[in-house]
Amino acid sequence: xxxxxxxxxxxxxxxxxxxxxxxxxxGVSKKVTLQSVIKKGTNRITTITSHATxxxxxxxxxxxxxxxxxxxxxxxxxxxxxxPTNFQKLIIRIKDxxxxxxxxxxASFEAKGIALPTTTVASKVLTVGFLYDTVTSKWGCVAALNxx
Numbered sequence: 001x002x003x004x005x006x007x008x009x010x011x012x013x014x015x016x017x018x019x020x021x022x023x024x025x026x027g028v029s030k031k032v033t034l035q036s037v038i039k040k041g042t043n044r045i046t047t048i049t050s051h052a053t054x055x056x057x058x059x060x061x062x063x064x065x066x067x068x069x070x071x072x073x074x075x076x077x078x079x080x081x082x083x084p085t086n087f088q089k090l091i092i093r094i095k096d097x098x099x100x101x102x103x104x105x106x107a108s109f110e111a112k113g114i115a116l117p118t119t120t121v122a123s124k125v126l127t128v129g130f131l132y133d134t135v136t137s138k139w140g141c142v143a144a145l146n147x148x
Contacts, residue, residue, distance in 0.1 A: 044060060044063065045061060047065045048066045049066075049067050050068050051071075052075075053074060054076060055081075056079065056081070056090075056092075057081045057082045061090075062088075063090075063091050066093065066094040069094055069095065069097060069120065073103045074104055075104050076103070076106055080108050085134070086132060089130065091127065091129050093127050094125070094128075095123075095124070096122060099122055103116075103118055108139055109138060109141065110136065110141065112140025112141055114141045114144050124147040126146050126147075127144070127147075129141070129143035129144070
């Protein structure tokens with residue numbers, strides 16, 4: 001394997017915000033897909049309107065807003081996908097439709113100092129913070145607060 005020096009690289013991107021880069025090393029062009037790097041002030045947000053099994057891909061978001069939740073959340077794990085890294089953060093906000101709703105987190109989540117909330121408080125925003133733990137391969141709950 002040959003060493004590559006930074007001075008040997010040139011890169012150009014396809015449209016803005018793309019994760020596909022074309023890189024040239026010693027005259028050989030390669031297309032490379034890179035995971036986005038979060039920049040200061042840039043938030044990767046997923047917004048969901050009421051779902052029993054919300055779809056969350058942690059490769060594409062760090063913040064999730066669930067609005068007008070009109071049914072119990074039967075599993076936050078069922079439609080959870082992505083390849084999280086150690087200490088990756090995930091913050092989930094849930095607001096019901098005026099009626100308290102049950103929340104089942106599933107096998108991908110665990111308490112890590114803070115208990116996983118099991119219900120919303122009617123008409124109040126619930127904010128839950130998680131850090132990913134590669135030792136347990138789970139999202140650990142490190143914060144849970146209800147709107148006052």
